[in-house]
Amino acid sequence: MSEAEAIAGTLAGYLEQRFTDVRPITPETDLLAAGLLESLTIMELLAYIEHVYGVTCDPSEIRPDNFRSAQRLAELIDAKRRRLTVI
Amino acid sequence: MFFSSTPLERTPIPAADIPFLNRCYLHTVNDRSDPTLVWGSEVDMTGLHSFLAQRNNAGSTLLTTTPVLIRAVGLALAKHHDFNRRVLGEKIYRFSEVNVLVPVQRSQAGPSLSLFRQVDQRSYDELFQSLWTEQRGASQVNRACDRSEYILRRLPTMLAHLLLRGWLWAANHLPKPMGPLDRPLRGAPVMVNHFGFPGAPPLNSYKASRFGSHCTLLNVTLGPTMRRPLVIGDKIVIRPMAGLFVRADHRTIDAYQLSNFVATIVEILTQPEKYDAASGKHEADGSPGTANRPRFEQELQAV
Numbered sequence: 084m085s086e087a088e089a090i091a092g093t094l095a096g097y098l099e100q101r102f103t104d105v106r107p108i109t110p111e112t113d114l115l116a117a118g119l120l121e122s123l124t125i126m127e128l129l130a131y132i133e134h135v136y137g138v139t140c141d142p143s144e145i146r147p148d149n150f151r152s153a154q155r156l157a158e159l160i161d162a163k164r165r166r167l168t169v170i
Numbered sequence: 171m172f173f174s175s176t177p178l179e180r181t182p183i184p185a186a187d188i189p190f191l192n193r194c195y196l197h198t199v200n201d202r203s204d205p206t207l208v209w210g211s212e213v214d215m216t217g218l219h220s221f222l223a224q225r226n227n228a229g230s231t232l233l234t235t236t237p238v239l240i241r242a243v244g245l246a247l248a249k250h251h252d253f254n255r256r257v258l259g260e261k262i263y264r265f266s267e268v269n270v271l272v273p274v275q276r277s278q279a280g281p282s283l284s285l286f287r288q289v290d291q292r293s294y295d296e297l298f299q300s301l302w303t304e305q306r307g308a309s310q311v312n313r314a315c316d317r318s319e320y321i322l323r324r325l326p327t328m329l330a331h332l333l334l335r336g337w338l339w340a341a342n343h344l345p346k347p348m349g350p351l352d353r354p355l356r357g358a359p360v361m362v363n364h365f366g367f368p369g370a371p372p373l374n375s376y377k378a379s380r381f382g383s384h385c386t387l388l389n390v391t392l393g394p395t396m397r398r399p400l401v402i403g404d405k406i407v408i409r410p411m412a413g414l415f416v417r418a419d420h421r422t423i424d425a426y427q428l429s430n431f432v433a434t435i436v437e438i439l440t441q442p443e444k445y446d447a448a449s450g451k452h453e454a455d456g457s458p459g460t461a462n463r464p465r466f467e468q469e470l471q472a473v
Binding site (some may be wrong): 101102115116118119120121122123124125126141142145146147152164 | 173219223226227229230231232235236237274275298299301302303304305364365367368369
């Protein structure tokens with residue numbers, strides 16, 4: 084299992100705990116289509132990511148393609164941790 | 171023996187254990203009368219959800235409901251000038267800009283207020299970027315409000331209360347801002363809340379509390395979205411509906427004006443694609459320099 088996949092699994096688990104009325108939440112779940120991402124929950128998610136993985140997101144990185152799924156978000160986190168630029 | 175039957179504990183909760191914002195409410199002066207008006211309505215969120223889905227499928231910014239709500243309130247203030255005012259002492263002043271206040275959650279206990287300026291001229295994307303920037307800033311320590319709270323907690327209780335009351339008296343009677351703490355508090359006539367986070371229970375009625383400062387007697391709160399029956403024509407359909415609650419000040423406006431203000435906000439939230447500053451989609455557009463002006467402003471100009 085790659086690092087990004089491990090992060091994706093952790094994020095999906097966090098989201099399942101956070102949104103108890105939505106089941107299941109997998110790394111591939113479309114978070115936007117499921118209506119899980121509102122302003123407050125995005126901030127909570129980013130605070131969680133910063134707390135657990137030590138990375139922060141620039142406003143330019145808060146894009147639909149980066150937040151489409153836990154897998155996509157995990158790839159962003161993994162890339163930032165490896166100090167790569169995600170396009 | 172006199173106190174033996176009271177249900178209260180013997181000693182009050184220490185002031186240090188009370189969150190700063192709660193202490194501000196606790197130790198401010200009460201008005202003799204209550205000029206509060208409240209109008210509750212509801213919004214069919216179908217159009218807004220569709221708009222957000224389209225934008226997030228094609229756009230470069232992750233757009234949510236809150237920036238749309240902020241701009242909707244800003245445009246409503248721009249149209250209904252009587253709401254873009256505040257009371258100072260027993261006089262009424264107009265604001266020269268269309269600004270709103272939005273509470274953002276700090277990593278410490280309690281929210282802080284962020285001022286969004288000229289929201290009637292900014293696009294949804296710009297407002298979301300600002301919202302994120304303010305949220306990031308609120309999570310950092312060593313802000314002006316954090317320093318003030320730090321100082322207040324270390325003063326003797328009576329002195330801290332006197333300072334709070336004096337600060338609020340100045341906020342309610344002096345027209346000029348006095349420092350970093352005052353600009354967010356006095357810079358706008360309205361506070362905008364969005365309680366539409368997943369897991370929120372239905373919000374069927376809501377009256378926002380009023381802080382001691384008379385700046386934000388106008389409050390616009392959008393509740394969570396719930397699927398409810400709605401009558402359209404002769405049919406009953408199921409639609410995503412959200413409660414919209416507006417608190418206003420009877421010293422500056424009346425209920426008829428309030429109803430029109432609420433109706434404007436509802437119209438914008440129902441059809442947000444028509445009111446984005448960046449989209450340029452305005453029915454009366456065609457003249458140079460009108461791309462970012464609200465539709466109803468262009469109609470007024472035409473008249």
